Amino acid sequence: MLSFSRNGGLGGPPQRLGFYARVSSEEQTQGYSIDAQLRAGQQLATERGLEFTSYIEPGRSAKGEDLRRRPVFKQLLDDAEAGRLTMVAVHKLDRFSRNLRVTLEQFERLSRAGVTFVSLTENLDFSTPWGRLALAMLGALAQFYSENLGQETSKGKQERKAQGLYNGILSFGMVKGADRVPVADTTPIEIDGETTTNLDGLLLAFREAAKGRSDAEVARILNAAGYRTTGNRGRNLFSKDTVAEMLTNRFYLGELPVVEKVRGPDGKLHKVQTGWMSGKHAAVIPSDLFESVQEARARNRTNPNSVRTERQPWSLSGIAYCGSCRSKLHVQGRPIEGKRRVGCYARIQGKGCPEPSASLDWYEEQLHAYLARLVIPPDYRDRILEMYASVRRNLDPQAVDRAKLQARLERIKKLFQWGDMPEAEYLTERTEIQKQLAVLAPVDEASVKLERLAGYLRDLPLAWEHADQRQRNHIARRLFQEVWIKNQRVVAVKPQPEFKPFFDLNCPDVRTGGSDGIRTRDLSLDRAAC
Numbered sequence: 001m002l003s004f005s006r007n008g009g010l011g012g013p014p015q016r017l018g019f020y021a022r023v024s025s026e027e028q029t030q031g032y033s034i035d036a037q038l039r040a041g042q043q044l045a046t047e048r049g050l051e052f053t054s055y056i057e058p059g060r061s062a063k064g065e066d067l068r069r070r071p072v073f074k075q076l077l078d079d080a081e082a083g084r085l086t087m088v089a090v091h092k093l094d095r096f097s098r099n100l101r102v103t104l105e106q107f108e109r110l111s112r113a114g115v116t117f118v119s120l121t122e123n124l125d126f127s128t129p130w131g132r133l134a135l136a137m138l139g140a141l142a143q144f145y146s147e148n149l150g151q152e153t154s155k156g157k158q159e160r161k162a163q164g165l166y167n168g169i170l171s172f173g174m175v176k177g178a179d180r181v182p183v184a185d186t187t188p189i190e191i192d193g194e195t196t197t198n199l200d201g202l203l204l205a206f207r208e209a210a211k212g213r214s215d216a217e218v219a220r221i222l223n224a225a226g227y228r229t230t231g232n233r234g235r236n237l238f239s240k241d242t243v244a245e246m247l248t249n250r251f252y253l254g255e256l257p258v259v260e261k262v263r264g265p266d267g268k269l270h271k272v273q274t275g276w277m278s279g280k281h282a283a284v285i286p287s288d289l290f291e292s293v294q295e296a297r298a299r300n301r302t303n304p305n306s307v308r309t310e311r312q313p314w315s316l317s318g319i320a321y322c323g324s325c326r327s328k329l330h331v332q333g334r335p336i337e338g339k340r341r342v343g344c345y346a347r348i349q350g351k352g353c354p355e356p357s358a359s360l361d362w363y364e365e366q367l368h369a370y371l372a373r374l375v376i377p378p379d380y381r382d383r384i385l386e387m388y389a390s391v392r393r394n395l396d397p398q399a400v401d402r403a404k405l406q407a408r409l410e411r412i413k414k415l416f417q418w419g420d421m422p423e424a425e426y427l428t429e430r431t432e433i434q435k436q437l438a439v440l441a442p443v444d445e446a447s448v449k450l451e452r453l454a455g456y457l458r459d460l461p462l463a464w465e466h467a468d469q470r471q472r473n474h475i476a477r478r479l480f481q482e483v484w485i486k487n488q489r490v491v492a493v494k495p496q497p498e499f500k501p502f503f504d505l506n507c508p509d510v511r512t513g514g515s516d517g518i519r520t521r522d523l524s525l526d527r528a529a530c
Contacts (some may be wrong), residue, residue, distance in 0.1 A: 017041070017050040018085040020076050022057045022095050034058065036090040040067070040120050045087055053085070068234070077106060080115040092121040093391065103391060122390060133498045134387050137478075158316055169231045169235075171251050173202030173284060182281040191226035199284065201227035202252070209247050212290040214300055215240040220249070247293050250276050254283040268468060278365075283450040314340065315364055315472035316483055322346065323486025331360060358488040364464075364472070366490045367483075371460040402437065409433045 016134040019041030021034045038054055057072035068074065079085050088110060090096045096119070098104040110117055116127040125131055170182055177183040186197040201222060208218050219238040228235035229242060251257075255276040260268040265266040320329040320342065327346040343357030409430065416426040462473075467475060476483070 014087045015050050016053055016084065017045040017048065017087045017089055018055060018076050018079060019045070019089050020055045020057070020095060021091065022070075022073070038092050039091055039097070044118065044120065048087070050086060053079075068095075077109055080110055081113045083113070084117055087116045087118060089118040089120065091119075092122065093119045121414045124387070124390065130383065159255060166478060171249055172230050172246055173198045173252070176280075184284040185230075190258075198227065198230065201225065202246070202284070205243065205246060206289050206293055209243075210289060210296055212296050212300065215243045215247065215297075219443065221242045247297065250290075251279075251281065252285040253287060253290055254279055254281055266468070313470045313473050314342075314360060315367075315469055315476055316342070316360075317473050319477060319480055320483045320485060322353060322355050323484045323491055324355040327353065329485060333420065355486065356488060362488065363485065363490055367476070368461055368464055370490075371464055405433050405437050409437075 019038065021037040021041070022451055023034060034056055038056075041054065042052050046526060047263075055072050055076045057070060076085075076088065080088055093103070101396060107117065111132070116132060118125050126134060170176065173185050174182045175185040175187070185202075188195050189196060189197060204225065204227075205218050205222055208221050209215075213221070219240050219242070220237045222243070227238070227499060229238060241273050254278040258275040258277050259274050260274045262272040301355045314331040316329070317331070318328075318396065321327070322329055322344040325344060325346045327344050329342050330348060331340050331342050332343045340360045341357045342360050342363060344353045344355040345351075347353040347357075408465060412426055412429050415421040416423065440460060464472060479499055480491075480493050483490060484492040484494075
């Protein structure tokens with residue numbers, strides 16, 4: 001539910017505070033009050049001289065990652081990105097989200113939109129100049145936290161795989177069974193007045209593909225029959241890509257993918273699927289039908305020897321521009337073929353731009369050398385890290401789960417000591433709790449990660465060295481709005497507003513007699529760079 005107060009006047013767009021208030025169904029029964037949250041938000045708006053807009057979402061949990069389950073929260077973020085809000089505020093940080101990764105990612109969205117954030121209870125105020133910088137940095141840390149989270153949960157996934165259980169979103173035509181083992185989706189659904197099931201749609205797709213239908217033709221047949229995709233992306237039309245993934249998925253044969261870490265040409269470890277293994281779930285597609293589909297798809301390929309390449313990001317994707325004709329720069333070639341080159345898109349299209357292409361490594365070396373001269377003062381680093389630690393303390397699900405398990409362990413110990421719990425039952429339950437505690441990350445692991453983040457802030461070149469292309473692009477976009485290249489040199493950058501003071505401090509706009517450095521104050525390319 002949204003409500004708007006209309007106190008704006010003439011002389012430009014109103015400055016508006018978007019205040020998000022939420023209680024879950026459980027909290028409603030415990031007497032939590034939305035009115036109390038709103039009163040605190042209205043007082044903040046009055047103090048800051050802002051119009052007040054409330055976003056009220058009763059009966060919703062903030063533990064999950066799917067924002068579609070919180071439509072008012074999604075509307076709040078959409079309004080912020082659309083420029084309808086100046087500030088977003090909550091009474092307590094867990095009203096915003098109880099998932100650390102989601103919180104940091106939404107901080108990043110707000111930072112990109114130029115919207116500040118305030119949490120009243122924790123006294124987190126990102127509305128000051130320093131706060132806006134901290135908000136930008138917390139958004140950037142989302143990438144590192146996401147990777148750490150993946151490492152923390154990998155043990156559990158490996159254990160599930162060893163037991164023959166699946167991980168992730170179930171494929172079309174499958175659902176969780178009573179014992180959480182996947183089974184065929186035979187739930188009746190109505191399409192044009194007729195009853196069918198998603199399993200019927202899955203079988204339809206395989207039978208049509210076995211006849212020699214292309215992936216695109218199978219998609220059209222499924223869509224015409226009224227079937228829609230399932231999973232976390234909702235009910236959508238099938239495409240040739242979703243059909244291709246479905247028709248080659250041996251999960252339908254009762255198998256699970258085997259994923260191993262393989263060292264790539266760049267010297268880094270990458271997760272690569274190396275095969276399949278038997279799972280606990282039963283096959284829902286006959287093996288002869290599955291093999292017939294693979295043979296038909298092989299016949300449909302006009303060039304069996306061609307390799308389908310996946311579009312991959314590169315470090316300066318979306319922010320690199322040609323200094324000669326002002327077109328965007330594109331990366332050419334695939335990593336597996338060796339070093340990639342960067343060239344002007346206008347030249348690639350034959351439009352006469354004289355800018356020559358150059359190795360991507362060459363441009364990355366120039367940026368790396370510049371980052372070595374960019375220093376974030378220690379007091380800023382410390383405040384940013386303390387802010388991150390504060391957010392983590394409030395939202396880290398591992399810490400919450402660990403505290404609950406330890407409290408439960410203490411409770412059954414007292415019951416046993418009082419004689420209210422038999423010894424055998426106590427020992428069994430204690431063993432189970434200890435197993436669950438062992439799966440969670442060690443207590444001191446958070447401090448280890450925090451120290452790693454501190455290292456990245458102290459040494460930006462170190463973060464650049466350890467990052468892959470996707471992560472480098474994330475770092476580059478946090479630092480720069482634009483990177484300009486001319487005569488195979490990075491000749492100018494336009495920093496993000498939050499980082500401009502540091503660029504001005506570390507690289508003042510002075511002449512050096514050449515264009516082999518980077519100048520930060522403007523983008524006129526006819527002047528020397530610092």
